[in-house]
Amino acid sequence: QSVLTQPPSASGTPGQRVTISCSGSRSNIGTNTVNWYQQLPGTAPKLLIYGHNQRPSGVPDRFSGSKSGTSASLAISGLQSEDEADYYCAPWDDSVNGWVFGGGTKLTVL
Amino acid sequence: EVHLVESGGGLVQPGRSLRLSCAASGFIFDDYAMHWVRQVPGKGLEWVSGISWNSGSVGYADSVKGRFTISRDNAKNSLHLQMNSLRAEDTALYYCAKGSVYSYGREDYFDYWGQGTLVTVSS
Numbered sequence: 001q002s003v004l005t006q007p008p009s010a011s012g013t014p015g016q017r018v019t020i021s022c023s024g025s026r027s028n029i030g031t032n033t034v035n036w037y038q039q040l041p042g043t044a045p046k047l048l049i050y051g052h053n054q055r056p057s058g059v060p061d062r063f064s065g066s067k068s069g070t071s072a073s074l075a076i077s078g079l080q081s082e083d084e085a086d087y088y089c090a091p092w093d094d095s096v097n098g099w100v101f102g103g104g105t106k107l108t109v110l
Numbered sequence: 111e112v113h114l115v116e117s118g119g120g121l122v123q124p125g126r127s128l129r130l131s132c133a134a135s136g137f138i139f140d141d142y143a144m145h146w147v148r149q150v151p152g153k154g155l156e157w158v159s160g161i162s163w164n165s166g167s168v169g170y171a172d173s174v175k176g177r178f179t180i181s182r183d184n185a186k187n188s189l190h191l192q193m194n195s196l197r198a199e200d201t202a203l204y205y206c207a208k209g210s211v212y213s214y215g216r217e218d219y220f221d222y223w224g225q226g227t228l229v230t231v232s233s
Contacts, residue, residue: 035219044223088155092216098169099157
């Protein structure tokens with residue numbers, strides 16, 4: 001049982017905009033930046049968003065992150081078939097002195 | 111190009127020990143914190159442990175505290191995870207991940223990942 005709550009699944013059609021939520025608490029999202037990771041089927045996770053909505057080199061600007069209070073969101077605009085993957089939020093948590101992951105959201109492109 | 115290659119996984123009986131290793135290349139190893147993250151097949155990710163650049167700060171998830179020990183050898187560009195008193199619930203794919211800063215703490219994130227090594231704890 002994760003301390004961060006993500007919807008188990010999300011879906012959209014090509015070109016659509018979808019958002020994935022991540023709900024936490026004051027000790028994690030409420031106090032710290034939220035990083036997002038993408039895991040394509042059968043592969044290792046990859047950093048998608050870090051810090052204050054920063055994208056590593058090579059990640060398209062279709063991906064963006066935001067935070068409000070103790071919740072965070074990942075938005076994907078112009079959805080593409082290659083975006084079909086599992087997405088995880090992961091902030092630092094002051095109460096465990098380490099990182100916590102959301103349970104993950106499986107994104108399906110219809 | 112950053113490369114992280116894990117090794118040491120396998121089948122082990124409950125209560126026994128196993129030592130994982132991660133060989134790093136393509137970056138200045140002793141400039142960055144390093145981490146272990148695990149994933150039960152078909153399930154989500156769990157951060158396991160992290161270590162600062164000089165081994166001065168380490169951290170563990172509650173689920174492994176007291177049983178696992180993280181270490182690093184900067185001379186050999188390698189990261190290790192000594193796993194003792196293994197339990198069935200430790201069965202997972204263990205990823206080595208590079209930190210983005212030198213220190214262990216809230217500013218860090220995992221910017222490169224290896225492909226993982228599978229640990230199966232079963233009698």
